[in-house]
Amino acid sequence: MTLLNVKNLNVILETSEGIARAVRDLNFSLEKGETLGIVGESGCGKSMTALALMGLLPEMGKTTGQIELNGENLLEKSEAEMCKIRGNNLAMIFQEPMTSLNPVHTVGRQIMEPLRLHMGLTKEEARAEAVRLLDRVGIPNPRERIGNYPHQLSGGQRQRVMIAMALSCAPDILIADEPTTALDVTIQDQILELIQALVHEEGMGLILISHDLGVVSENTDSIMVMYGGAAVETGRTDNIFDELVHPYTQGLFAAMPKLGRAREARLVTIPGTVPDLVNLPAGCTFTDRCPLATEICRNTPPPIESIDARHAAA
Amino acid sequence: MTDCSSHVPVLEVTDLVRHYRLPRESLFAKPGHVYALNGVTFQIQRGKSFGIVGESGCGKSTLARNVMALEETDSGSVKILGQEVVGLSFDQLRPLRQHFQMIFQDPYGSLDPHHTVGRIVAEPLAALGAISNAERDRRVAEVLESVGLKTRDVTKYPHEFSGGQRQRIAIARALITHPELIVADEPVSALDVSVQAQVLNLLKDLQVQYGVTYMFISHDLAVVEYLCDEVAVMYLGEIVEKGLTENLFTNPAHPYTRILLDAVPKPGSGKRRERIKLKGNVTGQTERRVGCSFQDRCPMVQDLCRSEKPPLKEVGPDHLAACHFSDKVSAAG
Numbered sequence: 001m002t003l004l005n006v007k008n009l010n011v012i013l014e015t016s017e018g019i020a021r022a023v024r025d026l027n028f029s030l031e032k033g034e035t036l037g038i039v040g041e042s043g044c045g046k047s048m049t050a051l052a053l054m055g056l057l058p059e060m061g062k063t064t065g066q067i068e069l070n071g072e073n074l075l076e077k078s079e080a081e082m083c084k085i086r087g088n089n090l091a092m093i094f095q096e097p098m099t100s101l102n103p104v105h106t107v108g109r110q111i112m113e114p115l116r117l118h119m120g121l122t123k124e125e126a127r128a129e130a131v132r133l134l135d136r137v138g139i140p141n142p143r144e145r146i147g148n149y150p151h152q153l154s155g156g157q158r159q160r161v162m163i164a165m166a167l168s169c170a171p172d173i174l175i176a177d178e179p180t181t182a183l184d185v186t187i188q189d190q191i192l193e194l195i196q197a198l199v200h201e202e203g204m205g206l207i208l209i210s211h212d213l214g215v216v217s218e219n220t221d222s223i224m225v226m227y228g229g230a231a232v233e234t235g236r237t238d239n240i241f242d243e244l245v246h247p248y249t250q251g252l253f254a255a256m257p258k259l260g261r262a263r264e265a266r267l268v269t270i271p272g273t274v275p276d277l278v279n280l281p282a283g284c285t286f287t288d289r290c291p292l293a294t295e296i297c298r299n300t301p302p303p304i305e306s307i308d309a310r311h312a313a314a
Numbered sequence: 315m316t317d318c319s320s321h322v323p324v325l326e327v328t329d330l331v332r333h334y335r336l337p338r339e340s341l342f343a344k345p346g347h348v349y350a351l352n353g354v355t356f357q358i359q360r361g362k363s364f365g366i367v368g369e370s371g372c373g374k375s376t377l378a379r380n381v382m383a384l385e386e387t388d389s390g391s392v393k394i395l396g397q398e399v400v401g402l403s404f405d406q407l408r409p410l411r412q413h414f415q416m417i418f419q420d421p422y423g424s425l426d427p428h429h430t431v432g433r434i435v436a437e438p439l440a441a442l443g444a445i446s447n448a449e450r451d452r453r454v455a456e457v458l459e460s461v462g463l464k465t466r467d468v469t470k471y472p473h474e475f476s477g478g479q480r481q482r483i484a485i486a487r488a489l490i491t492h493p494e495l496i497v498a499d500e501p502v503s504a505l506d507v508s509v510q511a512q513v514l515n516l517l518k519d520l521q522v523q524y525g526v527t528y529m530f531i532s533h534d535l536a537v538v539e540y541l542c543d544e545v546a547v548m549y550l551g552e553i554v555e556k557g558l559t560e561n562l563f564t565n566p567a568h569p570y571t572r573i574l575l576d577a578v579p580k581p582g583s584g585k586r587r588e589r590i591k592l593k594g595n596v597t598g599q600t601e602r603r604v605g606c607s608f609q610d611r612c613p614m615v616q617d618l619c620r621s622e623k624p625p626l627k628e629v630g631p632d633h634l635a636a637c638h639f640s641d642k643v644s645a646a647g
Contacts, residue, residue: 041506042477108592155370171550183535184369185577192579214447255511259578261564267515267540270508273476313383 003205004030004173008065009050011045013277015060020277022048022061025229027204030173030205035196037220037237038209039252042275045229046209047095053207054092055082070172091166093195095178097158097262098275101150107134107161108146111168118169133164137194146232149200154185160194173205180215192219213256217241225249228275228285247290322396323357324527325381325414330354330390332376332551346600348395350376352551352607353390355626358544360494363521363528365542366561367535373551377532378499381529382416383407387388395494411441412491415619419500425472431458432468436484442491453490458525461486461516478509489520497529502537514541520522535578539563542631547571550607553626557633564625567635567644570608606638614639618645 011023023045038046051065055074067074069089077085094100095130100112111133114128117283121129137160150158159179166174168199176195180188198220199206210216216223216237223240225233225248233246244250254268272289282289285295332351339346346568349371358364366374380387383399385417392399394414415438425434435454439445452544455465472480481501488496498517504512518541520526532538536550538545539559546556547570555568566572606619618638626636630643637643 064580185574186369186524188579189577212579213581215506217581218579253506253581255508256581257514257540258536259536259539259575259580266518267511268340269515271509271512273478273509 001030002058002068003034005068006053006066007053007068009049009067010064011057011179012062012064013048013058013060014062015278018108018278021280022229022277024228026065026231028224028234029233030207032172032205033200033203033209033218034222035199035206035242037216037228038207039211039213039216039223040226041211041252041274043277044226046211046226047177048229049226050092053173053175054086054090055079056092064194065097084118087118087169089172090170091101091171091174093159093162093174093179096182097162098150100162100197101158103150104179106147106149107153108148111146111165114165114168118262129168130164130277133168134196136162137161137164137167138190138262139164147302155183156191157190159183159187163191163195163198167202170202173207174199175207177209177210178211179212181210181212188215195219198292213253225252227293228280229277230285232286246286247292248286249292251289286303300302323393324360324395325358325529326391326393326396327377327381328355328391328393328447330377330380330392330427331384332373332380333358333388347573348600349602350551351380354548354553356546356553356556358527359497360527360530360641361521361525363530363542365538365545366529366531366548367533367538367545369533369574370461372548374533374548375499376551377548378416378497378531382414382497400532401523403593409443410443412438413493413496413619414495415472415488415491415493417481417484417488417496417498420504421477422472422504423485425480426486427472429471430468431463431470431472431475434472435468435485435490438487438491447522448558453501457486457490460489460520475510477505478512479503481513485513485516485520489524489526492524495527495529497531499502499531500533503532503534510537516519517541526599534593535563535575546575552636554608554637555633555635556626557630561630563632567629568608569612569643570635570644571635572643573613606636608637614642 006028009023009026013020013022026049026113028036038049040046049058053067061077074085090256108130108135111130115126115129125276130146131142134248135143139145139157139160153161153267179195180191182271183191191299207219220237222236224231227248233240233249251270257267269290275281275285283299284302287297290297330351331353334348334350336346336348354377368374379385381392381626387400399410407466421597434453436450439450445515454468458465458467463482475483502513505513512536521528530538530542537628544558545559545562547568549570555566555571562571563575566575602626604623605621609619624636624638626634627633629640
């Protein structure tokens with residue numbers, strides 16, 4: 001059975017300017033031990049998708065569609081039931097390790113919290129488990145570190161603590177929302193390696209959200225490129241990079257400065273900025289910035305075309 | 315200051331040292347220090363871009379603040395267009411500030427939300443002394459146009475703009491005094507790839523148009539390679555390698571540079587590549603050590619590295635590296 005199956009996921013946010021369609025008709029699935037990458041610019045709906053999966057949307061948000069985890073639709077669950085699922089089945093690593101840890105509690109206490117809550121461990125057991133987890137994510141002297149406050153740790157170590165917390169109850173799916181964006185390349189390397197190793201050992205499903213095509217390319221099995229709240233291109237990672245089909249993916253790739261590609265060539269830019277989610281254009285959302293746009297694009301949303309068995313573009 | 319002859323470097327930094335004192339841990343203990351800059355030396359020629367790369371905590375931003383004379387320097391000299399700025403008072407610096415301007419990392423935090431764009435952009439003109447309102451408006455309009463904003467944007471407030479546009483406003487503010495040198499501290503790291511490309515292209519165009527010199531700080535090696543003529547790699551407050559971008563990126567002579575280059579993920583390269591990996595973080599800024607600053611994390615460390623500090627020596631034309639075994643590192647590439 002498919003571990004996670006998302007069908008027609010829509011997220012609507014009621015803002016003061018009107019209704020913003022943050023996520024539109026998203027379909028994807030994830031198997032055990034598989035990694036899915038979600039790429040796109042800020043405001044394209046990446047994080048909203050993650051929050052919708054976790055059931056953590058802000059109050060003005062509404063989700064429709066289906067999120068099936070192990071065959072059960074999460075959108076039909078009550079808040080109390082979701083509390084049990086979060087942590088046990090679904091866990092998330094947030095973008096900023098600086099702000100997502102509580103500064104007035106020791107990291108030990110923060111790791112022990114889900115253990116005692118979800119697994120019903122005693123204080124001593126939870127403590128021993130927290131030490132084991134810290135050791136597992138590669139923090140030196142875990143026995144002493146457990147009494148440290150977040151400000152006493154470096155950015156990379158804080159992110160490791162976040163990973164330890166997310167792993168504490170052995171979730172089925174780990175969602176990592178830009179886990180390395182705030183970190184240096186060398187530390188990013190270590191953290192990604194760690195996440196990969198843990199995912200393999202535990203056989204979890206991983207959703208890796210990033211704006212960095214490089215990170216996604218090296219760490220995922222399949223990719224979903226999002227733009228204006230919708231998926232514009234999906235497929236196996238190798239297939240996507242073999243042949244970029246959607247003009248947005250092509251633009252994103254061309255805009256990236258690449259090592260060893262020297263300085264003669266000018267960076268190709270995508271003109272303009274991401275569309276306003278409140279007043280989405282009638283046709284393809286990428287029309288205004290697309291070098292290939294024609295009259296059809298302006299008026300009719302493009303259908304999703306299968307390019308081959310595991311690669312589709314809108 | 316266009317009267318300067320062309321061979322005077324726009325920026326000349328010699329042996330710059332900056333140590334921050336830490337609070338005493340007890341009444342009788344000696345206070346510790348953070349050794350942020352330990353003798354940094356480099357020059358930037360007119361119209362060139364000089365990149366500085368390194369991990370967080372290696373002293374990049376401290377260097378920027380010291381070059382901009384925004385804080386006191388412990389020792390060493392910073393000459394801008396041949397004029398020493400270390401040791402000058404703020405009043406003495408004020409008329410000189412028109413020649414060196416800065417662009418900050420965060421386009422949200424660096425623009426005052428209560429001021430209109432016109433006022434923000436015109437602010438550095440105050441250092442030029444009294445000028446007429448008409449002249450001021452003319453220069454604001456001119457500079458806004460050159461960064462790709464509209465003249466009517468002057469009455470808007472920063473919150474009405476996107477991140478990329480805000481960074482354009484910050485660039486306009488830096489450009490308005492027609493500076494020789496612009497120090498840019500991570501100017502594109504807060505932006506999306508597509509917007510980042512627009513801003514990088516703009517910076518390149520402005521250099522062609524105005525001949526301005528950049529000191530460009532970034533942790534993103536690909537961005538530095540795209541924009542800069544020369545690069546210095548910093549580690550623990552020291553330059554460990556310096557050279558022309560082409561040479562340094564194709565043939566790094568310091569193990570740290572090699573590892574940094576290897577750590578950059580490459581799109582479309584498939585699954586993980588084989589490479590040397592770096593353990594640990596930037597450590598030990600608070601202790602003085604004997605020998606090479608990179609010894610704790612270096613994969614090829616030898617006894618010599620622990621006892622003797624490698625000097626920054628020439629490994630090729632215009633290419634310096636501080637490693638005892640730089641020939642070995644180069645050969646491995």
